[in-house]
Amino acid sequence: MATISRDDVEHVARLARLHLTDAEIDRMQSQLSNILEAIETLQQVDTSHVGPTASVIQLENVMREDAVRPGLTRDAALANAPRRDDPFLRVPTVLREGR
Amino acid sequence: MSLPLADRTITELGELLRDRALSSRELTDACLARMARDAERLNTFLAVDADATRAAADEADAVIHRGDAGGRPLLGIPYALKDIFVTRALDDEGNDLPGGLPTTAGSRILEGYRSPYPSSAQQRLADAGAILLGKTNCDEFAMGSSNENSAYGPVRNPWDETTVPGGSSGGSSAAVAAGQACFALGTDTGGSIRQPASLTGTVGMKPTYGRVSRWGMIAFASSLDQCGPFARSVHDVALVLGALAGHDSRDSTSVDTPVPDYAAGLTGDVRGLRLGVPREYFVAGMEPGVEAAVRDGIETLRRLGAEIVDVSLPSTDRGLATYYIIAPAEASANLARFDGVRYGLSAGADELWENYTHTRGAGFGAEVKRRIMLGTYALSAGYYDAFYVKAQQVRTLIKAEFDEVLSTVDAILAPTSPTVAFKLGAKVDDPLAMYLNDACTLPVNIAGLPGISVPCGLSGGLPVGLQVIGRAWDEATVLRVADAYERAAGFTRLRPPTAHD
Numbered sequence: 001m002a003t004i005s006r007d008d009v010e011h012v013a014r015l016a017r018l019h020l021t022d023a024e025i026d027r028m029q030s031q032l033s034n035i036l037e038a039i040e041t042l043q044q045v046d047t048s049h050v051g052p053t054a055s056v057i058q059l060e061n062v063m064r065e066d067a068v069r070p071g072l073t074r075d076a077a078l079a080n081a082p083r084r085d086d087p088f089l090r091v092p093t094v095l096r097e098g099r
Numbered sequence: 100m101s102l103p104l105a106d107r108t109i110t111e112l113g114e115l116l117r118d119r120a121l122s123s124r125e126l127t128d129a130c131l132a133r134m135a136r137d138a139e140r141l142n143t144f145l146a147v148d149a150d151a152t153r154a155a156a157d158e159a160d161a162v163i164h165r166g167d168a169g170g171r172p173l174l175g176i177p178y179a180l181k182d183i184f185v186t187r188a189l190d191d192e193g194n195d196l197p198g199g200l201p202t203t204a205g206s207r208i209l210e211g212y213r214s215p216y217p218s219s220a221q222q223r224l225a226d227a228g229a230i231l232l233g234k235t236n237c238d239e240f241a242m243g244s245s246n247e248n249s250a251y252g253p254v255r256n257p258w259d260e261t262t263v264p265g266g267s268s269g270g271s272s273a274a275v276a277a278g279q280a281c282f283a284l285g286t287d288t289g290g291s292i293r294q295p296a297s298l299t300g301t302v303g304m305k306p307t308y309g310r311v312s313r314w315g316m317i318a319f320a321s322s323l324d325q326c327g328p329f330a331r332s333v334h335d336v337a338l339v340l341g342a343l344a345g346h347d348s349r350d351s352t353s354v355d356t357p358v359p360d361y362a363a364g365l366t367g368d369v370r371g372l373r374l375g376v377p378r379e380y381f382v383a384g385m386e387p388g389v390e391a392a393v394r395d396g397i398e399t400l401r402r403l404g405a406e407i408v409d410v411s412l413p414s415t416d417r418g419l420a421t422y423y424i425i426a427p428a429e430a431s432a433n434l435a436r437f438d439g440v441r442y443g444l445s446a447g448a449d450e451l452w453e454n455y456t457h458t459r460g461a462g463f464g465a466e467v468k469r470r471i472m473l474g475t476y477a478l479s480a481g482y483y484d485a486f487y488v489k490a491q492q493v494r495t496l497i498k499a500e501f502d503e504v505l506s507t508v509d510a511i512l513a514p515t516s517p518t519v520a521f522k523l524g525a526k527v528d529d530p531l532a533m534y535l536n537d538a539c540t541l542p543v544n545i546a547g548l549p550g551i552s553v554p555c556g557l558s559g560g561l562p563v564g565l566q567v568i569g570r571a572w573d574e575a576t577v578l579r580v581a582d583a584y585e586r587a588a589g590f591t592r593l594r595p596p597t598a599h600d
């Protein structure tokens with residue numbers, strides 16, 4: 001289980017929306033295999049009667065009065081956008097005819 | 100004055116400021132001069148606005164002259180902020196002031212980013228009257244233990260410029276060690292405050308998870324991240340923590356619990372305290388000089404009247420694997436926001452998919468890519484239960500062991516880092532060797548507990564840190580133990596040879 005294939009690396013990179021060069025894929029394949037081998041030692045721990053901990057503090061819903069408060073202005077929210085077409089963010093084509 | 104200004108503690112400097120023997124402007128200029136002198140050599144700062152800093156210092160001096168300094172120990176004290184905290188300078192009406200510095204998180208993907216709002220940490224320190232000197236270099240998105248993962252070049256350790264200052268808050272630790280800043284803030288997800296504090300001979304503290312607001316702290320692993328101070332004494336750390344701690348309604352994991360007067364609790368007395376030494380923390384691979392210094396530190400506390408007890412935390416060696424599932428999994432989700440659409444770098448591709456993948460491929464460095472891949476793998480269909488859920492179950496075990504031990508002792512003593520500062524480049528090609536630097540610190544994040552690193556001597560001329568770990572919400576006891584040790588040992592007064600003018 002510890003060795004992961006080149007296909008695995010490419011699959012995970014697609015899930016992560018991450019472009020990797022061929023050299024990066026090679027390096028990632030060997031480094032991730034080494035790291036996963038170390039991580040897999042967890043399988044030896046008996047956790048059959050143990051629940052998972054997602055957070056160390058008990059989170060509860062917090063209610064506040066439904067009052068209008070100042071937020072970011074549109075200008076402030078758009079100020080860092082790489083491409084903008086006021087008052088919108090501009091993004092590349094999402095859908096194309098015939099696809 | 101025997102010591103250069105920039106090497107004195109906040110406590111001493113605050114007295115001089117209030118007695119008007121010193122102005123905040125003079126102190127700030129001394130820090131800015133150190134920063135300029137060491138900029139090339141140490142590479143500690145990524146963004147500085149000296150004019151805005153001087154203006155803030157003049158304003159603090161005006162407040163002191165009006166006699167309004169009462170009860171504000173940080174008024175007029177210059178500090179540095181890790182470049183993982185977003186910064187914006189606003190006046191009381193919410194209008195922009197000069198000095199709103201850019202925020203990069205040490206990454207190319209955020210080059211030139213300017214936050215539309217300030218982080219709670221910046222805001223609270225501004226309210227306390229502290230003077231922001233600039234943003235410090237760090238490992239990209241706080242992922243690293245050497246500061247070599249910054250897109251803006253490594254930071255060098257003022258004790259020996261061929262070695263690393265630790266990471267990920269390496270710029271903050273080096274800035275305090277080099278006398279560039281009187282204190283600094285860092286973030287600690289697996290040791291990123293305590294380990295660099297250990298490697299630079301400074302005091303660094305990670306508070307209990309939920310103690311300090313994470314609002315405006317760029318998220319790495321949200322269930323582990325916590326903000327905390329670096330300073331040149333435990334007392335100074337207590338003062339800064341007092342200004343930072345407390346509930347913030349903008350952070351849903353910030354807990355509404357009383358904040359004690361940390362500085363007032365530093366009695367110097369540890370008689371009657373039971374301090375546990377977990378045998379699993381003295382691991383193979385620990386340098387003998389580090390072990391000797393840490394054991395000496397423990398003996399000092401015994402001489403001061405603490406009862407030293409041998410304890411066991413048997414799952415300690417599972418910490419690394421647990422951490423390297425949970426932290427990358429959370430990171431892969433948090434870093435999904437960097438998509439080239441709303442802010443930061445954009446590849447400018449014609450199609451959305453390509454724009455996502457090429458922006459992220461070009462904007463993230465090697466370690467960040469590795470963690471995103473590892474986390475995405477651990478969360479992917481078919482592996483989620485075997486990796487992610489398993490790690491969360493082991494997290495339960497690790498936390499339960501700490502809780503059990505801390506029900507029989509008042510605090511735990513351990514090494515902070517298994518080694519002193521290592522050479523630049525020594526571990527960059529071996530991720531697993533790099534990850535082992537945090538073996539003694541990351542279990543504390545997994546359990547959400549407070550921990551501090553306090554200098555406990557030198558090994559081969561380089562600083563060693565003693566770690567004190569406490570019960571959740573009991574920073575007071577952690578600080579009290581560290582302060583009593585510091586007073587008896589005095590190693591915090593050691594300065595790096597290069598710090599002197």
